[in-house]
């Protein structure tokens with residue numbers, strides 16, 4: 353019961369934003385509802401949720417891992433200057449994973465493309 357409440361709060365925090373937050377950001381958000389939750393618990397739940405495909409672990413950008421509440425396969429843009437992570441409207445082509453799966457001994461489920469460059473805000477400043 354307690355555990356599902358934590359998980360729900362984490363998923364809710366993740367789905368409330370499109371910034372692809374860090375564990376620290378999620379921690380601050382979840383603490384508004386569950387003040388006594390620890391950062392360790394947040395990390396443990398994030399790992400669990402991503403291994404069960406309830407959330408997406410995008411990977412380490414800059415120095416911190418970034419997470420996504422949108423589990424529909426999609427691609428991301430990463431700003432090299434400010435480490436912003438944005439969804440990019442680039443067609444998700446599942447055939448890439450199917451091709452890779454043929455050449456690979458394990459089982460490939462999906463892929464995720466990261467595009468790197470400079471975001472508009474950084475270009476304007």
Ligand SMILES: [Zn+2]
Nearest residue numbers: 431434471474
């Ligand atoms: Zn930027």
Ligand SMILES: [Zn+2]
Nearest residue numbers: 420422438439
């Ligand atoms: Zn995303």
